[in-house]
Structures are given as C-alpha cells and as structure tokens.
Amino acid sequence: MEDIKKLFGRRLKSLRESKGLTQEKFAEKIDISSRALSAIECGKNFVSAETITKICLALEVAPKQLFDFDFKYKSTKDVKQELLRLIDGNESHLLKIYELVEAYLK
Numbered sequence: 001m002e003d004i005k006k007l008f009g010r011r012l013k014s015l016r017e018s019k020g021l022t023q024e025k026f027a028e029k030i031d032i033s034s035r036a037l038s039a040i041e042c043g044k045n046f047v048s049a050e051t052i053t054k055i056c057l058a059l060e061v062a063p064k065q066l067f068d069f070d071f072k073y074k075s076t077k078d079v080k081q082e083l084l085r086l087i088d089g090n091e092s093h094l095l096k097i098y099e100l101v102e103a104y105l106k
Helices: 003-016 023-029 032-042 047-057 077-088 091-103
Strands: none
Touching: 003 032, 003 047, 023 032, 023 047, 077 091
C-alpha cells in the first residue's frame, strides 16, 4: 500500500484543482504557505486536525472526502509494467491504444 501522506496529498491536489484553485490561492484560504501546501500535496508532510478543518471549509467537503482515495494506486513503474503487459496481450489493438493515448495527451 502506498504511503498515506502521498495518497492524501494526491487527493487534496485533485480536489483543489477541481475547484479551480491555484496552490497560492488555496494556501492563502487555509492560512498556510504555498510551500507548505506543496509539501503536503507531494506527500512529504501531513496536516494537523486544524488544517483539515480549514481545508474542508475552503473546499466545501466533508472530512471523509479528503480520505476517499483508492488504495489501488500504483507507482508509475507498476503502471508502465501493467500497460506493457496489456499491450503484449493485445497487439492487434496496439494502433487503437496509441491513438487513444495520443488523443488524451494532446
């Protein structure tokens, strides 16, 4: 299982971005520095109960929503290996897979 700090940070970043908030604006709303917010979103630091309250108010979410993450997150390395495994088993679909990935990344 991935580190809870990283899972929380990823979830927080996703919720913040869904509200259209930059790190700077969001950090200001919850009364922390943008550097501190970056460290939280990167999974280097964790938040206090007081900061969780501020985050919930700023994002208009319940505390449980901050912790509603999928424990099935995989590392980038694991995802690459899984993609290669899937592609190897479906070479006839390789062009379609490429087109989908290319369209998504544009």
